[in-house]
Amino acid sequence: MIVEKFATAQQRAIEDEQLNxxxxxxxxxxxxxxxxxxxxxxxxxxxxxxxxxxxLISTVA
Structure with a gap:
């Protein structure tokens, strides 16, 4: 349970970093x-x- 929450949070952080x-x-x-x-x-x-x-370009009159 704790491992799944950590993995989900880590994946979300990776996705947020990629979006940023x-x-x-x-x-x-x-x-x-x-x-x-x-x-x-x-x-x-x-x-x-x-x-x-x-x-940037001058014209000659």
């Missing part, structure tokens, strides 16, 4: 994708002609 790790990973991934745009996004913006609005 997944949430932290997702948050970090979302931050990095916002902070550093992907090459695909940059190419898509060039095709659409919206690169001029980017603050």
């Amino acid at each position: 790790q997944a949430q932290v990973t997702a948050a970090a991934n979302n931050y990095l994708l916002r902070r550093f745009p992907t090459r695909r996004k940059i190419r898509r913006e060039r095709v659409n002609g919206t690169v001029a609005s980017s603050p």
